[in-house]
Amino acid sequence: MPKPSGRPVYHPAGHDEPLRAVLQDLKAGRWVSTRNLLTETPDWGLWTQRTQILAAAVVGSDVVHIWRAEEPYSTSAAVLHTRVLVERALRAHRAGHRRTNDLWRDAVAACAAASSLSPEDPVPWICLLALAQLDEGQRWDEHRVAPPEPMLFPGPWQLLAEADKRDPGNREAYHRMLQFVYGRRSGGPLTEAYNFVQWAVASAPAGSALHLLPLYVHVERYRREAGNERALDLHWISEDATRGALRALQLWFDHALPTATSLLDLNHLAHALWGAHQFHDASRVFEVLDPFYTVVPWTYRTHSPGDADAAAELFAQARSRCFGASRDTR
Incomplete structure (x- = not known):
C-alpha cells in the first residue's frame, strides 16, 4: 500500500544512480x-x-x-x-x-x-x-x-x-x-504546438516518451492563461486533458521502464492525472517518482511560480491526496 514519503527531493539525475555519482565528481573538477x-x-x-x-x-x-x-x-x-x-x-x-x-x-x-x-x-x-x-x-x-x-x-x-x-x-x-x-x-495561440504533438504521437509506438508531449502543451497553455483560477482548475478536468493523461499512462507508463525515464515526464504525468482527479492512477506514478520531484509543472499551480519550496509543497499535497484516495478504494 503506498504511503506518503517525506519532503520530495530535487536532483537532476533522479533515479540514475551512476549519473548522480558522476555529478558529484564533476563538482570537484574530476x-x-x-x-x-x-x-x-x-x-x-x-x-x-x-x-x-x-x-x-x-x-x-x-x-x-x-x-x-x-x-x-x-x-x-x-x-x-x-x-x-x-x-x-x-x-x-x-x-x-x-x-x-x-x-x-x-x-x-x-x-x-x-x-x-x-x-x-x-x-x-x-x-x-x-x-x-x-x-x-x-x-x-x-x-x-x-x-x-x-x-x-x-x-x-x-x-x-x-x-x-x-x-x-x-x-x-x-x-x-x-x-x-x-x-x-x-x-x-498554441495551435501549431497542438498540431505538432498530435502529428508526433500518431505514429509513436507503445512505450515512447512522445506520448507525453500533449501534457506539456496543456501545461504551457495553463501557464500562459494564469490569472483565472477557477477556469484553470477546470482546464485539467476537461475531456481533452483527461484523455491525454490516460493515454500517456496507458501508452507510455504501462510499457516503459520507469526508473530509466525522465523525471520531468513522470512529474507531468502525475500532475495531469492528479489534476484530472484520476487519483488511483496518479498514485502509481507518485510511487515510481519517490523521493524525487521537479519544480515544473507544479510551480504553475502555486501563487509563486518559480518558487521551488511552493512547488515541493504542492507536490507533497497532491501525492498525499492521491495516496489517500488509493487507500480508500482498496
Missing part, C-alpha cells in the same frame, strides 16, 4: 568518471539524457575544457563540449546578452565538428535543433523547410529527421522542436 560513464552508456536515448544533464551541470566551469586538453581525440569530450556551448548560447539568448551571436556561431561550429567525429550520434543534430529557436525570424533556410504535412508549419524539419534517423522518437529532439514552435511569431 572528469574521469564522466568519461567512463559515457563510454558505458548503452543506448542513444540514455546518452542523450545524460549528456544534457552533465552539460547543464558544468556550463559555468572549465572542467570539460581541461578534459579535452588531456584527451583531445575523445568523442565523448567533444560531444559534451558541444552541449556546453549550446547551453551557453541558449542562456545568453534568454538573458539578452550582447555576445549571443558569437556564442551561437561557436556552438554551430562545435555541432559540425562533433557530427564529423561521431556521424551516428543524434546529439549534434539535437543541439542544432535547440539552437534553431534562436533564429526567431527563421532567417536561415534550414529553419524554414516545408513541413511533412499541410497542417504543420515551416521549420527545421530536416534537423529533426536527422536526429530521428539516428534515434527514432528521441525524446529531446521532439521537445526541442516543440520549443521551436513556442518561439515562432506566427500562428494562433
Whole structure:
C-alpha cells in the first residue's frame, strides 16, 4: 500500500544512480568518471539524457575544457563540449546578452565538428535543433523547410529527421522542436504546438516518451492563461486533458521502464492525472517518482511560480491526496 514519503527531493539525475555519482565528481573538477560513464552508456536515448544533464551541470566551469586538453581525440569530450556551448548560447539568448551571436556561431561550429567525429550520434543534430529557436525570424533556410504535412508549419524539419534517423522518437529532439514552435511569431495561440504533438504521437509506438508531449502543451497553455483560477482548475478536468493523461499512462507508463525515464515526464504525468482527479492512477506514478520531484509543472499551480519550496509543497499535497484516495478504494 503506498504511503506518503517525506519532503520530495530535487536532483537532476533522479533515479540514475551512476549519473548522480558522476555529478558529484564533476563538482570537484574530476572528469574521469564522466568519461567512463559515457563510454558505458548503452543506448542513444540514455546518452542523450545524460549528456544534457552533465552539460547543464558544468556550463559555468572549465572542467570539460581541461578534459579535452588531456584527451583531445575523445568523442565523448567533444560531444559534451558541444552541449556546453549550446547551453551557453541558449542562456545568453534568454538573458539578452550582447555576445549571443558569437556564442551561437561557436556552438554551430562545435555541432559540425562533433557530427564529423561521431556521424551516428543524434546529439549534434539535437543541439542544432535547440539552437534553431534562436533564429526567431527563421532567417536561415534550414529553419524554414516545408513541413511533412499541410497542417504543420515551416521549420527545421530536416534537423529533426536527422536526429530521428539516428534515434527514432528521441525524446529531446521532439521537445526541442516543440520549443521551436513556442518561439515562432506566427500562428494562433498554441495551435501549431497542438498540431505538432498530435502529428508526433500518431505514429509513436507503445512505450515512447512522445506520448507525453500533449501534457506539456496543456501545461504551457495553463501557464500562459494564469490569472483565472477557477477556469484553470477546470482546464485539467476537461475531456481533452483527461484523455491525454490516460493515454500517456496507458501508452507510455504501462510499457516503459520507469526508473530509466525522465523525471520531468513522470512529474507531468502525475500532475495531469492528479489534476484530472484520476487519483488511483496518479498514485502509481507518485510511487515510481519517490523521493524525487521537479519544480515544473507544479510551480504553475502555486501563487509563486518559480518558487521551488511552493512547488515541493504542492507536490507533497497532491501525492498525499492521491495516496489517500488509493487507500480508500482498496
